[in-house]
Amino acid sequence: MTPAARLQAAIEILDQVLAGEPAEKALTSWGRRSRFAGSKDRAAVRDHVFDAVRCLRSHAALGGSRSGRGLILGALREAGQDPDEFFTGQGHAPAPLTDAERVQPPAPVGPEALDVPAWLWPEFSASLGDQAEAAALALRRRAPVHLRVNTARGTVEQAVKALAGEGIQTVAHLAAATALEVTEGARKLRNAKPYQNGLVELQDAASQAVTDRLPLKDGMKVLDYCAGGGGKSLAMAARASLQSFAHDADPRRMKDLPERAARAGARVSLVSTSDLDRSGPFDLVLCDVPCSGSGSWRRAPEGKWRLTAEGLADLQRLQGEILRKAAGLVAPDGVLAYATCSMLDGENSAQVQRFIEESPDWQLEGQHGWQVQDGTDGFYVAMLTRAKRGC
Ligand SMILES: C[S@@+](CC[C@H](N)C(=O)[O-])C[C@H]1O[C@@H](n2cnc3c(N)ncnc32)[C@H](O)[C@@H]1O
Structure with missing residues (x-):
């Protein structure tokens, strides 16, 4: 052509x-x-x-x-x-x-030149402050291809070498120790051996950094409450020897997870909604909730234009519901982790703040955000534990 x-x-x-x-x-x-x-x-x-x-x-x-x-x-x-x-x-x-x-x-000029929907600009700019313009400009460009090295299968050095042997050049990404950015040959990846045998997985560096921040230890019983395709379940399983469970309100989203887990050498048990209470309590529950996806609009740009103010409000309501439900599955000394691939405060720190105000037995242990202009998708994670009461 x-x-x-x-x-x-x-x-x-x-x-x-x-x-x-x-x-x-x-x-x-x-x-x-x-x-x-x-x-x-x-x-x-x-x-x-x-x-x-x-x-x-x-x-x-x-x-x-x-x-x-x-x-x-x-x-x-x-x-x-x-x-x-x-x-x-x-x-x-x-x-x-x-x-x-x-x-x-x-x-x-303004939000029109920055390709942010007019209705969203006030919230977008309030959330990102003096970084709003840089973030919006970054969302106008193609996303880099990031890989997660599955350390259960080999080292980062081995992965870099094996990929190079198939014409795929990579460099380390600073956001996570297991993250590589593909600089050449990305289109060869799906047929490359290191991908097919589970040495590397496609996963954004910030998505990997989210799981790096979780306090995972060998033997912990962990639930990925909104598992989707299971990217975070697998990243968690690679970090420690866990009892891993995955759940999604739409179980069809997890249909490839058993095969992906087998390729990665991990074991993840799928749990249906009706079995959740029986399967708990868990030492850690990760809620990687449905969100606007504003942090990943480089990869899925239609989301930017399909989102409406009503849709965003519905998502925020659902995020609150998920937090409340998931909190009930956490063991007394366990951790509730909340994550989004969004850069909007209303879905991130403000959502967590609302949850703590409604549930005073929970406290914030720490939170972190990643922004798209820094070379990863935009992400947010917060860790919550039950507040210790004095006697
Ligand atoms: C952001 S995606 C998860 C991505 C996934 N954790 C990963 O790393 O690939 C959010 C998921 O939440 C699921 N979901 C939506 N409503 C839910 C609910 N009420 N309870 C649990 N999961 C829900 C969706 O089906 C979707 O798969």
């Missing part, structure tokens, strides 16, 4: 995304229909689509319309490229620009 034909494919996919189709689904159906597209074409079209979704507001402004054409036109203008070189109408290229499209709108 020519560069212009790739842009035309991205335009058509973006129109479907703007009509409500998830980007992954739209890309997959385009891939099925487009047998002629080689792997480089597919990767390029994918990048155009996700870049456009990350920068949807500013590119729509620069391109003069919230449409596939508008977004790609805006992207070219931002990159300082001449749209006429691509919008030629020849072969599979986009049709030539209309007179209206030729009129370049003024450059966006």
